[in-house]
Amino acid sequence: MSETTNRSRSRIKLFLLALIGFGPLFVAYAVFFYFPHLLPSTTTNNGELIDPPILLDEVDDSEKLVGRWSLILLKTECGNECDQLGYLATQVVKGLGKDSSRVSKVLLESDHAPSFKQSRDAFYDFQSLKLTNTEALSQISKGRSGLFLKDPNGNFILFYPLKKAGKPMLNDLKHLLKLSNIG
Template identity: 35%
Template sequence: MPEAVPPRRRGRIQLLLILMVVIGPMMLATAMYKFSFWVPEGRSYHGAMIGNGQTSADIGVQGASPQETWQLLVTAPGACEADCQQLVYLARQIHIGLGRDASRASHSLAAADVPADYADKLKQEYPQLKRYGLDRGTYAKATDNLGGARLWIVDPHGNLVLRYDGTAKGKQILNDLRHLLKLSNIG
């Protein structure tokens, strides 16, 4: 007949098992983060995630202040040419596509230079579009000279969340923004 484990020793074993169940996953998660192993490769967003705490002011957007809504921000370091104009149109269409959540978002343009004829068109056809200046030097330095127009999703605190280039598809950006709005308690 096997020997019975003394009650005091059995209690210690139970305590160690309970601690391993509670502390073990935390230790594993910390090790996974610190040593970058078992990190999932899949992602559910289509743009480039900005996870470094940059704000729109950090990339040279002038006059923009944190607001109460999410923002679709189009930036153009040079003149607002065809690619920039396409992204401005796309930002408005995405804003409209939000449907009942449209009040939680806005669209804006930060450009270093807007041609006069396009500025007139913006006033007539895009009355809700907010316009800001863009410091070329700060933008080039903060974005590693990306060049060309970009569309950014900015949270209500002014933090940059996702970035898209001129080839981005509107449906993908709309899905990303809807997902952010669904998860967000702000804006």
């Protein structure tokens, strides 16, 4: 009888060890697929997530932007707001410190874009590129002026309207650059 008792105890111990190892996997699977309301719905990003991301295939000389993070200003009729966005983009890149070389600032222009009436001082260090089709980006910005964040793979991933440009954008960029090995 002692041999059967030892065998039973050994099986119970083996079952408990397997349960400790595989139990969390089964619980995670069940929560994810059968109880999605238990999953957190909040995010840590401050910008507006562009889902699905827009690819950079409609920009002339887009190879200049691949491999680097970019803050992109779409040239629209935005008055003083464009100057503020240009200034904020410059300050955000400076605020990155040693990671500032990983981020470029880009001014996207289209053939039918209005000419800037404001000073060009805010954009002296921006790369200027031509955009062949502004429809997708214009739909996301919804007529608001703001900055787009592009990842090193060429995807537009976040949009920052003027009220969220600045410190919130800097926090997002620091977080992304910390987690990213590319760009």
